[in-house]
Amino acid sequence: MAFQPVFFALGLATAFGLAFLSRRKAEGRVSSAVRGLALAADSISAPFYLGLAGAVFTWGYDGLAFVLGLGGGYFLLQLLVAPLLPLAAANSVSDYFGKRYGRTPRVLASFAIVLSMAALLVAQLIAAGLAGAQLLQVNYAVGVAAAAVALLACIAIRGRGATVWAAGVLFIVMLAAFLGPLVHFSTSNYGVPIPQIAYSNTVWQIQSLEEALLEQDLADPAVLKPLLRPFLSLSPVNFLGLILGLALGLASLPNVLSRHFLAPTVPPNVHAARWSAVFALLFAALLITAAPALAAYAKLSLLSLVADRIALADLPAWMFSFGNLGLVEICGRAATDVAAVTQACSGLPDATTVLRLQDLTLDPDMITLAAPEITGLGKAWLGALAAAALAAALVTADGPLGSIVDALGGSDTSGATRWEPLAMAAAAVAVAAVAAVARPAGMLTTATWALTLAAAGLFPALIAGLWWRRANAAGAAAAILAGLTVAILYIGATRFFAVWFFDAFSSLSSAGPMASETFDDLKQAWTAAAPGAAKDAAWLALDAHAQSIANLWGIKNLATVILAVPAGIVSLIVVTLLTPRQETA
Numbered sequence: 386m387a388f389q390p391v392f393f394a395l396g397l398a399t400a401f402g403l404a405f406l407s408r409r410k411a412e413g414r415v416s417s418a419v420r421g422l423a424l425a426a427d428s429i430s431a432p433f434y435l436g437l438a439g440a441v442f443t444w445g446y447d448g449l450a451f452v453l454g455l456g457g458g459y460f461l462l463q464l465l466v467a468p469l470l471p472l473a474a475a476n477s478v479s480d481y482f483g484k485r486y487g488r489t490p491r492v493l494a495s496f497a498i499v500l501s502m503a504a505l506l507v508a509q510l511i512a513a514g515l516a517g518a519q520l521l522q523v524n525y526a527v528g529v530a531a532a533a534v535a536l537l538a539c540i541a542i543r544g545r546g547a548t549v550w551a552a553g554v555l556f557i558v559m560l561a562a563f564l565g566p567l568v569h570f571s572t573s574n575y576g577v578p579i580p581q582i583a584y585s586n587t588v589w590q591i592q593s594l595e596e597a598l599l600e601q602d603l604a605d606p607a608v609l610k611p612l613l614r615p616f617l618s619l620s621p622v623n624f625l626g627l628i629l630g631l632a633l634g635l636a637s638l639p640n641v642l643s644r645h646f647l648a649p650t651v652p653p654n655v656h657a658a659r660w661s662a663v664f665a666l667l668f669a670a671l672l673i674t675a676a677p678a679l680a681a682y683a684k685l686s687l688l689s690l691v692a693d694r695i696a697l698a699d700l701p702a703w704m705f706s707f708g709n710l711g712l713v714e715i716c717g718r719a720a721t722d723v724a725a726v727t728q729a730c731s732g733l734p735d736a737t738t739v740l741r742l743q744d745l746t747l748d749p750d751m752i753t754l755a756a757p758e759i760t761g762l763g764k765a766w767l768g769a770l771a772a773a774a775l776a777a778a779l780v781t782a783d784g785p786l787g788s789i790v791d792a793l794g795g796s797d798t799s800g801a802t803r804w805e806p807l808a809m810a811a812a813a814v815a816v817a818a819v820a821a822v823a824r825p826a827g828m829l830t831t832a833t834w835a836l837t838l839a840a841a842g843l844f845p846a847l848i849a850g851l852w853w854r855r856a857n858a859a860g861a862a863a864a865i866l867a868g869l870t871v872a873i874l875y876i877g878a879t880r881f882f883a884v885w886f887f888d889a890f891s892s893l894s895s896a897g898p899m900a901s902e903t904f905d906d907l908k909q910a911w912t913a914a915a916p917g918a919a920k921d922a923a924w925l926a927l928d929a930h931a932q933s934i935a936n937l938w939g940i941k942n943l944a945t946v947i948l949a950v951p952a953g954i955v956s957l958i959v960v961t962l963l964t965p966r967q968e969t970a
Contacts, residue, residue, distance in 0.1 A: 392768030421664020436829030458635025497842025626944025634836025640784025860961030867955025
């Protein structure tokens with residue numbers, strides 16, 4: 386344990402070193418390959434860096450939607466954005482909307498930018514907080530606070546804006562830390578140094594272990610989700626919606642577009658912009674295709690542990706380490722120590738003294754950080770991964786912060802000190818830190834919501850502005866309002882007001898009769914409970930169940946883009962055709 390703070394210091398040193406690099410090294414002439422590295426770092430920020438493997442681990446086949454969505458986003462950048470956006474002669478996305486459409490669409494686009502980038506900043510601080518808490522062995526809130534202070538220090542060192550060179554170096558660090566344990570595991574266990582190739586062997590071993598656990602009553606068929614079976618966690622519609630949300634969101638991310646496709650070059654270098662997207666896809670593919678391998682290695686090791694009928698008294702230390710962060714539950718209780726686990730499992734109707742798969746709940750956000758220990762590779766690799774994640778969060782958080790400041794007008798401030806944009810950035814970090822401590826959702830979910838909001842609010846008007854000369858200010862304003870309103874209402878209602886939402890729209894939900902009956906029973910129990918702890922517990926149970934069934938036509942809030950983007954596209958087309966043409970430069 387004592388050496389883990391060393392890796393925290395290493396992560397800070399990396400972030401501060403890149404901050405100094407940003408301060409001292411001008412952009413100058415940068416090759417498309419280096420820009421591709423930077424683009425990969427900006428788009429695969431800390432939440433996706435730590436969250437992709439957890440999604441595949443938890444959802445199996447359905448978790449591949451995250452991998453496919455991010456990959457699709459690079460194709461959209463190369464095909465739809467890179468050919469024309471560099472010609473816009475704008476300095477930021479909000480500036481682009483102002484020049485292309487006028488004041489009202491710019492104000493609305495700025496609101497969409499602030500909202501989506503604030504959500505992404507929260508996800509960044511959640512990731513940094515988890516990494517910091519694990520390395521410093523402190524509680525999660527302290528980890529977030531330490532990350533927020535470190536982020537402000539990075540801003541003070543470099544000012545606003547990490548250079549492309551710094552982001553490119555960062556991605557190399559991220560890639561090395563991620564692939565290191567994978568190459569070591571695949572070489573040691575399969576004699577193959579390429580994790581993506583050894584992955585296929587692991588998948589078949591997992592399938593055999595899943596069958597063995599079912600035969601030994603160490604896994605519940607109602608809980609076990611076979612790794613190779615599709616559409617157990619997501620329906621085909623939600624699977625497609627999640628892919629589209631990530632792809633359209635990545636193609637609309639203000640921090641990505643401002644750095645790589647609105648860079649002020651004279652003349653505009655469209656060729657370099659297109660090739661930077663191609664290189665970004667190639668570099669990012671090395672990481673995002675390795676995430677399923679990391680998930681499979683961790684899954685195989687965990688299933689092997691359960692198959693060995695390990696006693697609750699002999700559980701590995703990593704379960705309690707992450708359990709103290711609230712990321713591991715056994716028998717419905719946080720796995721803080723052996724006594725807590727033993728007491729919780731002895732109270733079950735089918736009490737057990739050995740670990741069963743159905744009694745274990747791992748938060749998807751912890752899988753990447755825990756994978757080195759789960760697979761038996763040790764804490765050194767965990768430290769390297771956490772340090773890289775911390776550095777990634779601190780360096781790439783500059784993108785969302787810069788976009789927020791630009792959208793609020795802070796970039797117009799001139800002078801040597803520029804206190805106004807720095808004050809805006811500090812205020813944004815403080816608000817995001819408070820939200821991150823509250824942790825309304827996991828980091829990957831929060832990051833996905835950020836991309837969904839960007840897609841819903843910006844994508845239709847952005848692409849129409851580039852490719853459809855007839856698109857006008859009224860149509861763009863209607864598209865932003867319609868798409869963003871649908872996204873905000875649907876995500877907010879199904880996550881934070883799920884009980885009310887299901888009460889109001891139960892006839893349109895995909896919930897079956899049994900799920901509806903359970904909702905009614907839980908609601909009656911909550912109503913009848915006496916005020917105090919019992920009523921609070923009844924509400925938590927009711928709200929958790931409501932979140933699982935609150936939807937329209939089975940669409941989960943992770944797939945909100947299926948509702949929001951069509952609303953924006955239809956509004957843009959109809960309003961544009963019903964209003965006069967707009968003169969464009």
